[in-house]
Amino acid sequence: MKLETRNYKSGQAALIAVIFMMTIMLSAIFGVIGLSLKEARVAGKNYKSRNSFFAAEAGIDDAVYRIKRGKNLSSSYSVSLNGATADIDVTNISSNERRIVSSGDASGANRSLSAGLVTGTTDVSFFYGVQVGDGGLDMGENTKIAGNVYSNGNIIGENGSAITGSATVAGGINSAPSIEAAVTDSNFAFATASGNRDIAQSFIANATDKLNKVSVFLGKSGAPGSNITLRITNDDGGEPDKNDIASTVIPASMVGSTVSWIGASFASPPNLTNGNKYWIVLDYGSNSASNYWLWGKDSADSYADNTGKYTSDWDSQNANWSNAGGDLAFQAWIGGVSTKIDGLTIGTSTAGTGHANVFVDTSVHGSACPNQYCFVENPPREEMPISEGVIQDWRNGGSAGGTCVPPTCDSDGNYSLTVNGGSASLGPIKITGDLTVSNNSTLTVNGLIYVAGNINLSNGCVVKLSSGYGSLSGVIVTDGTVNVSNNCTFSGSGTQGSYIMIMSAKNAPAGDVINVNNNAVSVIFYASNGRINFSNNAAAKEATAYGIDLENNATITYESGLSNVNFSSGPAGGWDIIEWKEIIP
Numbered sequence: 001m002k003l004e005t006r007n008y009k010s011g012q013a014a015l016i017a018v019i020f021m022m023t024i025m026l027s028a029i030f031g032v033i034g035l036s037l038k039e040a041r042v043a044g045k046n047y048k049s050r051n052s053f054f055a056a057e058a059g060i061d062d063a064v065y066r067i068k069r070g071k072n073l074s075s076s077y078s079v080s081l082n083g084a085t086a087d088i089d090v091t092n093i094s095s096n097e098r099r100i101v102s103s104g105d106a107s108g109a110n111r112s113l114s115a116g117l118v119t120g121t122t123d124v125s126f127f128y129g130v131q132v133g134d135g136g137l138d139m140g141e142n143t144k145i146a147g148n149v150y151s152n153g154n155i156i157g158e159n160g161s162a163i164t165g166s167a168t169v170a171g172g173i174n175s176a177p178s179i180e181a182a183v184t185d186s187n188f189a190f191a192t193a194s195g196n197r198d199i200a201q202s203f204i205a206n207a208t209d210k211l212n213k214v215s216v217f218l219g220k221s222g223a224p225g226s227n228i229t230l231r232i233t234n235d236d237g238g239e240p241d242k243n244d245i246a247s248t249v250i251p252a253s254m255v256g257s258t259v260s261w262i263g264a265s266f267a268s269p270p271n272l273t274n275g276n277k278y279w280i281v282l283d284y285g286s287n288s289a290s291n292y293w294l295w296g297k298d299s300a301d302s303y304a305d306n307t308g309k310y311t312s313d314w315d316s317q318n319a320n321w322s323n324a325g326g327d328l329a330f331q332a333w334i335g336g337v338s339t340k341i342d343g344l345t346i347g348t349s350t351a352g353t354g355h356a357n358v359f360v361d362t363s364v365h366g367s368a369c370p371n372q373y374c375f376v377e378n379p380p381r382e383e384m385p386i387s388e389g390v391i392q393d394w395r396n397g398g399s400a401g402g403t404c405v406p407p408t409c410d411s412d413g414n415y416s417l418t419v420n421g422g423s424a425s426l427g428p429i430k431i432t433g434d435l436t437v438s439n440n441s442t443l444t445v446n447g448l449i450y451v452a453g454n455i456n457l458s459n460g461c462v463v464k465l466s467s468g469y470g471s472l473s474g475v476i477v478t479d480g481t482v483n484v485s486n487n488c489t490f491s492g493s494g495t496q497g498s499y500i501m502i503m504s505a506k507n508a509p510a511g512d513v514i515n516v517n518n519n520a521v522s523v524i525f526y527a528s529n530g531r532i533n534f535s536n537n538a539a540a541k542e543a544t545a546y547g548i549d550l551e552n553n554a555t556i557t558y559e560s561g562l563s564n565v566n567f568s569s570g571p572a573g574g575w576d577i578i579e580w581k582e583i584i585p
Contacts, residue, residue: 135547
């Protein structure tokens with residue numbers, strides 16, 4: 001009996017052990033199955049989530065494409081991708097800002113993205129009713145400028161010609177630079193990292209005189225936002241000295257994505273000594289891998305005994321200068337020529353001043369010079385506010401909208417709006433021939449217009465910006481000449497502070513590249529490489545050119561709002577993405 005009891009208990013223990021082992025095995029099996037099911041569920045959710053995200057991105061992509069290309073765009077619509085749907089909402093924050101929200105849904109899995117867009121703008125300041133380059137200003141009988149004038153060349157008046165504000169003629173410079181290293185085969189990127197925020201190029205003075213102007217061959221990548229300080233320093237053992245002898249500011253808006261010559265002058269031009277070495281230092285306060293500057297470089301280092309260098313902080317006691325691997329392109333004007341104001345009435349009996357090297361037959365502030373309001377001095381230069389690089393960027397902006405082809409343009413690439421009372425909208429676009437608007441026709445500018453030929457505007461034509469520009473201003477730029485006559489009118493978008501600018505980029509310093517006759521009003525005219533001729537009661541809000549001629553009662557009336565004008569490539573183009581992110585509930 002005892003033996004039987006022991007055998008019974010032994011079998012019971014074995015059975016319990018088997019059951020225990022089976023329980024462990026089943027638990028492991030069910031655990032693996034549960035984990036697999038969980039991973040499958042997670043994978044399914046992840047797949048749906050990814051599809052939802054991709055659909056949301058597709059929605060953002062679609063809306064951005066439509067905005068940038070000027071396509072039809074509803075405030076709310078949907079797109080589908082791989083069985084998922086994205087609901088898109090587009091909000092107009094302002095005339096030049098859009099916000100896009102795209103909500104993706106893949107079988108109940110939701111992901112949302114948002115993007116912000118603004119129109120690309122260029123900020124240009126026109127502080128004078130007329131700003132003139134080295135070609136100077138010639139004012140015929142009974143012509144008038146209501147505002148201030150700043151000229152780098154002579155101002156010559158005739159009987160009855162008057163400037164109601166103040167007039168300044170800067171000290172003149174020679175037509176060609178005294179020193180230059182203009183050869184480039186590449187661009188040196190600086191302010192990409194903290195170690196190369198500041199950059200410099202040495203030069204040796206070839207005369208003892210004032211340094212009146214410096215140009216650097218400069219461009220940008222991305223959108224660096226701060227201004228550059230250009231400094232002139234002495235040499236300190238083959239490096240820039242830690243103190244400058246002169247400085248000036250290069251506005252960030254003046255530098256285009258296309259590398260070009262950027263002129264800079266000094267409020268107090270420094271005195272240089274023949275044979276001494278000096279440095280042009282570009283001082284910048286930050287760095288970015290995506291928003292930085294480009295300085296044209298000659299890798300052959302062909303400007304003898306000089307070169308380019310870079311460092312983290314130009315005036316630091318521990319500045320460590322490294323070789324840039326070549327010369328950095330620059331031009332320098334040392335010395336200059338005398339300039340004058342001749343035969344003009346400036347200001348009124350109670351206001352106005354004149355500033356020039358010499359005054360001849362001129363009255364200022366109600367009495368003939370010399371008097372306390374006729375300042376005999378050598379004023380600093382004012383360089384043109386728009387660089388060739390920015391102008392090329394505008395050409396590119398027009399071209400990005402496509403080339404005008406038949407039936408919009410004829411087979412020669414000419415665009416004509418000449419039907420009496422006709423109307424049309426245009427831009428952004430490139431016109432390979434001429435642009436002609438006449439016979440009371442109205443041209444509405446929807447985006448930047450680039451004309452490779454000439455612009456002819458006449459006989460009661462109207463040229464205006466689309467209301468979509470809002471407070472922004474627009475540009476029509478041509479490589480040819482501009483002829484405006486017989487009461488054409490111009491207007492901005494209808495919002496205060498919006499203007500239209502007609503620009504000739506033609507390089508003809510001795511010729512008239514813009515001719516304005518008979519009451520062409522409410523427009524900015526710009527020709528940095530040629531002359532503008534105003535005649536027969538012609539009028540404008542502002543004019544800037546290499547040289548300007550006023551004849552036969554022509555008048556220019558300045559508006560104070562022109563001191564800060566933001567030019568856009570238009571509501572149908574030129575949009576920049578400033579934000580792209582996922583919205584987390």
